[in-house]
Amino acid sequence: MATFEEVRQSLDLPLICAPMTGVSGPELVTAACLAGIAGSFPTRNCETPEQLEDWLTRIQAARAKARDAGAHVGPLAANIIIRGNRRIAEDIATVISHGVDFVITSVGSPKDVCGPLNDAGICVLADVASMRHAELALEAGASGLVLLSAGAGGHTGWANGFAFARAVRRTFDGPLVLAGGVSDGVALWAAEVLGYDLAYMGTRFIATNESVASPEWKQTLVDVEFDEIEVAMAPNGVAASMIKGGRGSAGHSVSGVRRVASVADVVAETASEYAAARNATRVRLG
Ligand SMILES: Cc1cc2nc3c(=O)[nH]c(=O)nc-3n(C[C@H](O)[C@H](O)[C@H](O)COP(=O)(O)O)c2cc1C
Numbered sequence: 001m002a003t004f005e006e007v008r009q010s011l012d013l014p015l016i017c018a019p020m021t022g023v024s025g026p027e028l029v030t031a032a033c034l035a036g037i038a039g040s041f042p043t044r045n046c047e048t049p050e051q052l053e054d055w056l057t058r059i060q061a062a063r064a065k066a067r068d069a070g071a072h073v074g075p076l077a078a079n080i081i082i083r084g085n086r087r088i089a090e091d092i093a094t095v096i097s098h099g100v101d102f103v104i105t106s107v108g109s110p111k112d113v114c115g116p117l118n119d120a121g122i123c124v125l126a127d128v129a130s131m132r133h134a135e136l137a138l139e140a141g142a143s144g145l146v147l148l149s150a151g152a153g154g155h156t157g158w159a160n161g162f163a164f165a166r167a168v169r170r171t172f173d174g175p176l177v178l179a180g181g182v183s184d185g186v187a188l189w190a191a192e193v194l195g196y197d198l199a200y201m202g203t204r205f206i207a208t209n210e211s212v213a214s215p216e217w218k219q220t221l222v223d224v225e226f227d228e229i230e231v232a233m234a235p236n237g238v239a240a241s242m243i244k245g246g247r248g249s250a251g252h253s254v255s256g257v258r259r260v261a262s263v264a265d266v267v268a269e270t271a272s273e274y275a276a277a278r279n280a281t282r283v284r285l286g
Contacts, residue, residue: 002101002102002121002123003123004102004125004143004174004175007075007101008197008198010075010101011036011038011198012036012072012074012267013036013185013188013274014191014192014198015037015188015198015267015270016037016038016077016177016198016201017029017032017037017038017039017201017202017205018040018153018201019040019077019079019106020041020042020154020202020205020211022045023206023212024040024041024045024211025041025055025210025211025212026055026058026059027210027211027212028041028208028210028211028212028263029055030058030059030210031208031210031262031263031264032074032205032263032267033059033074033075033076034063035074035264035268036072036073036267038075038076038077038101039075039076040076040078040104041055042078042079042080042081043078043080043087043091043095044085049091052091052094053094056094056098056100060076060098060099075102076100077101077102077104077125078091078095078103079104079105079106080092080095080104081105081106082105082107082109083107084236088113092113092116092117095122096116096117100122102123102124103117103122103123103124104124104125104127104146105124105125105127105142106126106127106146107127107238109126109137110126110137110140110141110142114140114142115141123144123175125142125143125146125175126140126146127145127146128145129148129158129159130158130159134147144175144177144197145168145172145176145177146177146178147161147165147168147196149161149178149179149181150180150181151229151252152179152181152202152241153180153202153206153241153249153253153254154240154251155240156180156239156240156241156251157179161181161191161194162194166194175198176195176197177196177197177199177200178191178196178199179199179200179202180253181251181253182199182204182253183203183204183252183254184269185269185270185271185272185275185276186277187253188201188274189274189278189281193281201266201270202251203250203251203254203256204256204266204270205263206250206257207221207222207259207260207261208261208262208263209260209261210263217247218260219260220243221248221250221254221257222257224243224247224250225254225255226252226255228244229242229243229244229250229252229254230242230244
């Protein structure tokens with residue numbers, strides 16, 4: 001557990017490997033942390049409370065081992081999906097006992113989870129898609145916001161990620177994370193310039209060796225182009241970014257997927273693009 005500032009300081013790159021249903025397993029999360037970015041997963045990816053215990057034990061053991069060997073290790077986040085979740089109280093107790101660094105809530109108000117998590121010293125970031133939801137999440141006790149913007153993989157937002165950040169920054173100077181549209185390190189640097197502290201990459205990490213996505217889905221992400229992403233209604237009635245023809249979910253950031261690679265390679269490539277973009281901005285500004 002950590003304050004958001006401690007989380008941010010512990011990152012090699014201002015990046016979160018986004019929580020994804022059917023994609024994020026212990027290998028992906030651990031690889032993200034070992035690559036120096038934040039690893040995260042939806043607790044509902046675990047079918048039972050016992051499986052959640054098992055995943056967290058394995059992830060934390062791998063992180064501790066790497067740390068003991070002198071490696072720098074990124075923070076760990078659990079994603080608690082609110083709507084329709086009958087295991088919220090149990091999952092909260094488990095993530096607290098395993099010392100996750102922060103929690104991200106999605107699909108619903110964080111009002112019932114902020115109290116116990118904040119009491120345990122764990123900061124809560126709430127995923128929101130409108131200004132109204134941003135205000136409600138902050139009133140409910142969230143420390144920060146994940147701004148779900150247009151073109152995000154999975155449940156997508158509608159808002160433009162540029163305008164959304166600037167609108168929120170008029171009244172809120174706390175932790176802000178961009179979800180959607182981050183296809184490479186250039187976009188990651190642009191997100192920081194806009195006022196985001198961190199950004200998600202989801203789609204890019206589906207096509208990694210460590211994700212539990214099927215080999216066919218990974219290859220589809222390599223093959224499809226930006227124009228093949230459409231907004232469709234998910235079975236739960238929430239708008240989602242999908243590949244045309246029902247070939248799975250992906251965001252506009254699919255344009256950044258050129259091959260199936262290891263998490264370490266994706267992070268290294270993103271880090272080098274990020275550094276180049278940052279330097280280019282400095283050169284341009286003189
Ligand atoms: C297949 C898939 C499953 C997802 N599942 C979840 C989830 O369980 N919880 C959540 O908060 N977000 C989920 N998301 C959204 C991501 O956390 C993130 O907002 C999104 O991937 C960012 O856009 P990008 O894919 O363009 O990087 C999912 C996204 C995808 C592509």
